[in-house]
Amino acid sequence: MKRGTTLLIGTLLLFAAIPPIAGWLNEPFYLDLFRRVMIFAIAAASLNLILGYGGMVSFGHAAYLGVGGYAVGILAHYGIDNGYLQWAVAIGASAVVALAIGSISVRTSGIYFIMITLAFTQMLYYLGVSIEEFGGDDGLRLARRSQFGDLLDLANPTLFYYVVLAILVLVVFAIHRLVNSRFGMVIRAARSNEARTQAIGFSPYPYRLAAFVISGAICGLAGALLANHTSFLTPDFMHWTRSGEIMFMVILGGIATSAGPVLGASVLLLLEDLLSAWTVHWQIILGPFLVLVVLFARKGLAGLLARDERHG
Amino acid sequence: MAETLLLVTELRKTFGALRATDGITLDVLAGETHAIIGPNGAGKTTLIAQLAGMLRPDSGRIRFAGEDITPLSAQARSRRGLARSFQITSIYRDFTALDNVALAVQAHAGHSFRFWRPAHEERALRQPAQAILNEVGLAARADVLAANLAHGEQRQLEVAMVLATGPRLLLLDEPVAGMGAEETQRMIEFLARLKGRQTMLLVEHDMDAVFSLADRISVLVYGRVIATGTPAEIRANADVRAAYLGEEVA
Structure with a gap:
């Protein structure tokens, strides 16, 4: 087995072991912390699909966290708490928003792409701030978590934890299949050499757009999970610093690797938690650490820890 | 007589005052290896880029296998069987x-x-x-x-x-550029094996390669074709000698 895969499976097994460990230590807080880590790992994995494999540097991925979160929150606000419906709407609405943003941004590249994705996300952010009906700046409380009848009760924190873990495993596996399929080869080829890709007869645009939409839909699901996790949503779900955070998880963990987003989300959020408990100026330590990783580990932590991993 | 696979008529492309392609008319027959030679700046790469669809001509027509492909994108041309290699790998x-x-x-x-x-x-x-x-x-x-x-x-x-x-037509833009002597030899041998089975339009500086491979040669100078013919005809052509080969020999 490749070392990257070993690393990934090890991390996922560690996630699986957290609830018993937290129970044994009588520290339910860990459950909360690691559930948050996994939700962001899903978001980072979705961004990695387009940023890492597709070379599309989306600086607006928090938009889909917001759309997914608000889909759950707004439906709940009107008394619709059916989880299947809420999550389906979260995924569907994120896909539609991604299609709209993508159909404009995917035609561009480089700095234009970054700025367009950022601009659209800022628009959604201010939309969230301005709609009083849904709490505006103050946010929207979720009275109940998404309901799945007798099948799943997300009010049970351990069960909810394992639901998130199962979705994370599914997402990571699906993206792994996706990037190695014919479809994945096209978006990776277009990142590697666009002129060549056109010259051998591909039109990269529809493939890139499809990847962009898939990525947005997955991140929308992460948003639905995050809304359930916090039971409270604010426009800050969509703040540009949030987009930056997700991007950093991908880069820190290692772009275009399966393990990268999972590692990146884990390390960034755990460090943030550890350092902020220690000092209020934790960013002074985290900042230089991130800079060092970017400077000295081109494939991030996954690249450092598993040097032999190479996709394709 | 073999059918005409590629027919270029009165192709023009200017960049400001520079007439990079100045009314080029050219045909490639099915099965032949057609070489384009010319001094630096004659507009060879500009011509290839227009044939491959990466550059739009100002005027003129490109017909490929009986179809007017002038307005088509590079991808669409590739799907119709017109493929190119780049001068820079x-x-x-x-x-x-x-x-x-x-x-x-x-x-x-x-x-x-x-x-x-x-x-x-x-x-x-x-x-x-x-x-x-x-x-x-x-x-x-x-x-x-x-x-x-x-x-x-x-x-x-x-x-x-x-x-x-x-591809039905292979556009080769300086396939031996930057190669060592041995690599060049191997590439020429490979193209020689391909010759006859594959229609090729070859842009090349290496005269040994061109004269050993080509069925016909077109000589491009300042964006115009000044002569087209078999290698023997081109060698004997006075205009070509004056404009181009003379420099090479000297």
């Missing part, structure tokens, strides 16, 4: 040699909205790709990252990719 450096060629096969094997099955396990892509690598002499290098191939091997790989698209 253009490959996927972070993919293996086999992946490079398999992608070219894939580009002509229907749409690629197939999301689940690993492309690496598809015999329909891997087998033809491997066969083409064998043909160009890169069989042993199939699993090497393209970036780690020697310069000459990268050029061979690029030709392999272009061949993998199953």
Whole structure:
């Protein structure tokens, strides 16, 4: 087995072991912390699909966290708490928003792409701030978590934890299949050499757009999970610093690797938690650490820890 | 008489005051190897770019296999069987040699909205790709990252990719540029084996390559074709000697 895969499976097994460990230590807080880590790992994995494999540097991925979160929150606000419906709407609405943003941004590249994705996300952010009906700046409380009848009760924190873990495993596996399929080869080829890709007869645009939409839909699901996790949503779900955070998880963990987003989300959020408990100026330590990783580990932590991993 | 595969009429392209393509008329017959030679700045690469669809001509027509392809994009032309290699090697450096060629096969094997099955396990892509690598002499290098191939091997790989698209016409832009003597020899031998089976339009500086490979040669000077003919006719042409070959000989 490749070392990257070993690393990934090890991390996922560690996630699986957290609830018993937290129970044994009588520290339910860990459950909360690691559930948050996994939700962001899903978001980072979705961004990695387009940023890492597709070379599309989306600086607006928090938009889909917001759309997914608000889909759950707004439906709940009107008394619709059916989880299947809420999550389906979260995924569907994120896909539609991604299609709209993508159909404009995917035609561009480089700095234009970054700025367009950022601009659209800022628009959604201010939309969230301005709609009083849904709490505006103050946010929207979720009275109940998404309901799945007798099948799943997300009010049970351990069960909810394992639901998130199962979705994370599914997402990571699906993206792994996706990037190695014919479809994945096209978006990776277009990142590697666009002129060549056109010259051998591909039109990269529809493939890139499809990847962009898939990525947005997955991140929308992460948003639905995050809304359930916090039971409270604010426009800050969509703040540009949030987009930056997700991007950093991908880069820190290692772009275009399966393990990268999972590692990146884990390390960034755990460090943030550890350092902020220690000092209020934790960013002074985290900042230089991130800079060092970017400077000295081109494939991030996954690249450092598993040097032999190479996709394709 | 063989049918005309490519017919270029009165093609013009200017960049400001520079008439890079100044009314070029040219034809390539099915099965022939047609070479374009000319001094630096004669507009050879500009012509290739227009034929491949990467540059739009100001006026003139390009007909390919009886169809007017002047308004078509590079992708659309590639799908119709017009494929090019670049003067500066253009490959996927972070993919293996086999992946490079398999992608070219894939580009002509229907749409690629197939999301689940690993492309690496598809015999329909891997087998033809491997066969083409064998043909160009890169069989042993199939699993090497393209970036780690020697310069000459990268050029061979690029030709392999272009061949993998199953082209009716191969546009070769200086296939031996920057190659060592031995690599050049190997590429010429390869193209010689291809000759007759594959219609080729070849832009090349290397006179040995051109005169040994081409059925017909067109001489381009300042964006115009000043002569077209067999290698023997071109050698004997006074205008060509004055404009071009004279410099080479001297």
